[in-house]
Amino acid sequence: MLSVAEALVAILKETRVLPVERRSVAESLGAILAETTFSDVDSPPFTKALMDGYALRAEDCQTLPATLRVIEEIRAGRVPSLPVKTGEATRIMTGAPVPEGADTVVMVERTEAIPPTGVRIIGPIKKNQNILDRASEMKAGEAILAAGVRLSPQDLGLLAAIGYADVAVHAQPRVAVLSTGDEVVEAPAKPGPGQIRNSNGPMLMGQSSRAGATARYLGIARDQIEELKAKIEDGLNNSNVLILSGGVSAGKFDLVPDVLRDAGVVSHFHKVAMKPGKPLFFGTKESTLVFGLPGNPVSSFVAFELFIRPALAKQQGEREPGPRRVMLPIAADMQSDSDRPTYWPGRIEDSTSGFFVRALPYFGSADLRALHSANALLVLPPGPVAWRAGEAVPVIVLNT
Amino acid sequence: MLSVAEALVAILKETRVLPVERRSVAESLGAILAETTFSDVDSPPFTKALMDGYALRAEDCQTLPATLRVIEEIRAGRVPSLPVKTGEATRIMTGAPVPEGADTVVMVERTEAIPPTGVRIIGPIKKNQNILDRASEMKAGEAILAAGVRLSPQDLGLLAAIGYADVAVHAQPRVAVLSTGDEVVEAPAKPGPGQIRNSNGPMLMGQSSRAGATARYLGIARDQIEELKAKIEDGLNNSNVLILSGGVSAGKFDLVPDVLRDAGVVSHFHKVAMKPGKPLFFGTKESTLVFGLPGNPVSSFVAFELFIRPALAKQQGEREPGPRRVMLPIAADMQSDSDRPTYWPGRIEDSTSGFFVRALPYFGSADLRALHSANALLVLPPGPVAWRAGEAVPVIVLNT
Numbered sequence: 001m002l003s004v005a006e007a008l009v010a011i012l013k014e015t016r017v018l019p020v021e022r023r024s025v026a027e028s029l030g031a032i033l034a035e036t037t038f039s040d041v042d043s044p045p046f047t048k049a050l051m052d053g054y055a056l057r058a059e060d061c062q063t064l065p066a067t068l069r070v071i072e073e074i075r076a077g078r079v080p081s082l083p084v085k086t087g088e089a090t091r092i093m094t095g096a097p098v099p100e101g102a103d104t105v106v107m108v109e110r111t112e113a114i115p116p117t118g119v120r121i122i123g124p125i126k127k128n129q130n131i132l133d134r135a136s137e138m139k140a141g142e143a144i145l146a147a148g149v150r151l152s153p154q155d156l157g158l159l160a161a162i163g164y165a166d167v168a169v170h171a172q173p174r175v176a177v178l179s180t181g182d183e184v185v186e187a188p189a190k191p192g193p194g195q196i197r198n199s200n201g202p203m204l205m206g207q208s209s210r211a212g213a214t215a216r217y218l219g220i221a222r223d224q225i226e227e228l229k230a231k232i233e234d235g236l237n238n239s240n241v242l243i244l245s246g247g248v249s250a251g252k253f254d255l256v257p258d259v260l261r262d263a264g265v266v267s268h269f270h271k272v273a274m275k276p277g278k279p280l281f282f283g284t285k286e287s288t289l290v291f292g293l294p295g296n297p298v299s300s301f302v303a304f305e306l307f308i309r310p311a312l313a314k315q316q317g318e319r320e321p322g323p324r325r326v327m328l329p330i331a332a333d334m335q336s337d338s339d340r341p342t343y344w345p346g347r348i349e350d351s352t353s354g355f356f357v358r359a360l361p362y363f364g365s366a367d368l369r370a371l372h373s374a375n376a377l378l379v380l381p382p383g384p385v386a387w388r389a390g391e392a393v394p395v396i397v398l399n400t
Numbered sequence: 401m402l403s404v405a406e407a408l409v410a411i412l413k414e415t416r417v418l419p420v421e422r423r424s425v426a427e428s429l430g431a432i433l434a435e436t437t438f439s440d441v442d443s444p445p446f447t448k449a450l451m452d453g454y455a456l457r458a459e460d461c462q463t464l465p466a467t468l469r470v471i472e473e474i475r476a477g478r479v480p481s482l483p484v485k486t487g488e489a490t491r492i493m494t495g496a497p498v499p500e501g502a503d504t505v506v507m508v509e510r511t512e513a514i515p516p517t518g519v520r521i522i523g524p525i526k527k528n529q530n531i532l533d534r535a536s537e538m539k540a541g542e543a544i545l546a547a548g549v550r551l552s553p554q555d556l557g558l559l560a561a562i563g564y565a566d567v568a569v570h571a572q573p574r575v576a577v578l579s580t581g582d583e584v585v586e587a588p589a590k591p592g593p594g595q596i597r598n599s600n601g602p603m604l605m606g607q608s609s610r611a612g613a614t615a616r617y618l619g620i621a622r623d624q625i626e627e628l629k630a631k632i633e634d635g636l637n638n639s640n641v642l643i644l645s646g647g648v649s650a651g652k653f654d655l656v657p658d659v660l661r662d663a664g665v666v667s668h669f670h671k672v673a674m675k676p677g678k679p680l681f682f683g684t685k686e687s688t689l690v691f692g693l694p695g696n697p698v699s700s701f702v703a704f705e706l707f708i709r710p711a712l713a714k715q716q717g718e719r720e721p722g723p724r725r726v727m728l729p730i731a732a733d734m735q736s737d738s739d740r741p742t743y744w745p746g747r748i749e750d751s752t753s754g755f756f757v758r759a760l761p762y763f764g765s766a767d768l769r770a771l772h773s774a775n776a777l778l779v780l781p782p783g784p785v786a787w788r789a790g791e792a793v794p795v796i797v798l799n800t
Contacts, residue, residue: 025587025602026601026602026605026617029605029606029609029610040590041590041591041597043766043767043769044766045591050764078594079593079594095766132763132764136763137763137766137767137768137769137770138769144769145772149772152606152772152800153602153603153604153605153606153607153609153610153701153800154603154606154697154701154768154771154772154774154800155772156602156603156605156606157599157600157602157603157606157697157701157768157771158599158768158769158771158772159587159602160586160587160597160598160599160601160602160603161587161597161599161697161768162587163587163588163590163597164587164588165586165587165588186560186565187425187559187560187561187562187563187564187565188563188564188565190440190441190563191441191445193479194478194479197441197560197561197563198560199557199558199560199561200557201426201560202425202426202553202556202557202559202560203553203554203556203557203560204553205426205429205553205556206429206552206553206554206556206557207553209429209553210429210553217426297554297557297561301553301554301557326750326754326755327750327751327752327753327754328754328755329753329754350726350727351727352727352792353727353729353792354726354727354728354729354754354755354756354792355726355728355754355755356754363532363536363537364450364532366443366444366495366537367443367537368537368554368557368558368561369443369537369538369544369558370537371554371557371558372545372549372552372554372555372558374554392752392753392754400552400553400554
């Protein structure tokens, strides 16, 4: 049986990065940049004052107080017309361009105006003080955001600032979700004996959206070859990822693999050593990835986070597709002893000294309620585990 | 001048929670629940086995090994047909219903089959072991998700599991973003002397989306009464929040307040004691909120996170609209001394012992590039601050 790490390697090996398209910056939130972007401007575009006060030459103020002649007043949004020469100063506002010749801005609180055209500098002053040099934030021609960056709201602003109205980004993956099994009923229908409600459908749709994909729901396929075949082919033909969510009845497990094989899906593996979620099918048809998830909702949820989310991230062009594992202090003692690595619902909370993680009460792989408060999964290694409260333990942070 | 806390109180006092609508569960990701939801089923629906093995009566195994008669085999997806009586056992699979009369499941590894119909229990066993009682996760009639919950993917699954095909959620706020000023140019146009590129437009649109709103961009209004008036009225009539992003020129500041007043907008305040972003206009027209943000992009970004995001959260029905402040150890020493509380771009990173925050290099309120890596804002109180590396400091976590 494959380990979790081996299964992820096998999946990412088959995962192709999606094509690049140009999209307007305004519509690129959350997309992954497929080009390195360069600034076409210096920022700031001129050497600018960081305080309201007087622009002057520091050498004129070696003995203080010093009296200077005020040659001009630059208001915000205006530009200086005169250079500052020895013995001169220019009245300046925050954000205005510093005139040629001046090397320092002294804040107004350290000066006294001498009407009509003089100023007394009381100081103390330091050369180059309260000035931001031209291009100190960004230089024209400099690389700013690199390919692989997932675009945040501030990145959209930054792209606009450096001159981009549209950018090259990777396409959004298209996911299709198919529930299978005669025993699955759609809410609000009430499940009879041996039936279960389809909770995986809406959950997997939501997880796909959160992972940056567009999700399409194919409904429930009954345990009947023609129906299963039609829905699987629809999913294969129009998606980058097809997710099959199985029930628990043994009979169906015979049907789905046959239909997949007939549809041209190559099987790569169908079991991973982990808890919950041991049965996990992975196959491909050309570049379309096919995942068959176990019926239990927590198993499905965890398998999506460990395997499908990284595949979707790679399709979108992410360089480190995850899952991201961090170390966090645990709130209370925790013991386990399992033959397989175990993923346990957890909640990251904050205290006066930082973040910690709490293991949530959890009855097993059908206990979807335990996931409500979960924003993390604790990663328990196989074999005997005895964590002490306060010890840093491995955690996968969920993006829910 | 108002403090940050006073400004937020003033804003939230004017903020109305948006109306409730019914939406299909599949389309409710990220929406906030407006009703308390109840389960219509027990979960699990029957007392179930948590291991493959034998269901039996613990009293029959007081002395071990014990030999029992196997009366039935229940496969996954099947239901038991016979109660377990004294001296009897039923072969059972994980997930199957435990037959009446049995109180314990012993795992198959602790047994030996005695063909054709016997089993030897080697033990040790514990009464009630490996059994999950009916309704131990959820009881029919029990309240499950309460009003005020922001729906995650797993919540959608949970709602379907308890019988909801649609739910009552609060409407999504409609935000309109209007940039103003003759000096503002749209990328890719190159800014001339005294001009700046419109980076705030796309950034504020992105921030609004991330905050759960639908955002509409009204373009740039020139410093001309009729144009400003038409765009402001469009924004006021069709939005829950109108965001005006100003430039820096002094002339415009005379025009916008007049047009807002003529359009019926009541001014509440126009300055907040904070850095960056001291000028901040807040007004209302009936239940529509109007924010006038400073032109500098970092000031705009911070003002959105501190004031507009909480207002949007309250409109959506969130009970604790934020901003959420946590304490995190800081990576390096940091000093400051300002008359106003200061919000400084930071990055939360992880180490082998947990999360910490790093103050990012930052040139001031025009330095949008500093925000690229930011996923947090450090909150520096006014007056002299001298933080030591490792000390827990206040941080606002960004959702970007």
